[in-house]
Amino acid sequence: MKLWILAVGDKMPGWVESACAEYLRRMPREARVELVEVRPEKRSGQPADRIKAAEAARLLEKCPKGVRVVALDERGAELTTRELAARLSDWLADGRDTALVIGGADGLAPEVLERAEMKLALSRLTLPHGLARVLLAEQLYRAVSLIQGHPYHRE
Numbered sequence: 001m002k003l004w005i006l007a008v009g010d011k012m013p014g015w016v017e018s019a020c021a022e023y024l025r026r027m028p029r030e031a032r033v034e035l036v037e038v039r040p041e042k043r044s045g046q047p048a049d050r051i052k053a054a055e056a057a058r059l060l061e062k063c064p065k066g067v068r069v070v071a072l073d074e075r076g077a078e079l080t081t082r083e084l085a086a087r088l089s090d091w092l093a094d095g096r097d098t099a100l101v102i103g104g105a106d107g108l109a110p111e112v113l114e115r116a117e118m119k120l121a122l123s124r125l126t127l128p129h130g131l132a133r134v135l136l137a138e139q140l141y142r143a144v145s146l147i148q149g150h151p152y153h154r155e
Helices: 014-026 048-062 081-094 110-115 129-147
Strands: 002-008 032-038 068-078 098-102 118-121
Touching (some): 002 048, 014 032, 032 048, 048 110, 081 129
């Protein structure tokens, strides 16, 4: 199985890139993660719906065929780390690739949310996109560590 993080935003600060790279490097072969950045739409006075639609088109174009789509959305399910690990374990068992999608500054368009089989909230707080990437990468690594019985996760 392969995991994809599809994220709007292509010019992240160095700390975001290095933190994401570190957690993704630690992922085991059976849960490889590829980060795909999508160019954000220029704001230039456009309405938010138009911006989200343009970003959605780019995200869905980059979304591999047949993958399970999980939309990161503040209104999504809030899982504990153990619940995320159980979900990830199920995904690993069925072998189907999964794309976790992070929207732009205005969030995800209805087209992406409708395509998603699951909506996942990292927090009810509004997070900067770079921080959301790092948090998602770390939680994926933590979930895999839990599945494998690695001592990284402590309760």
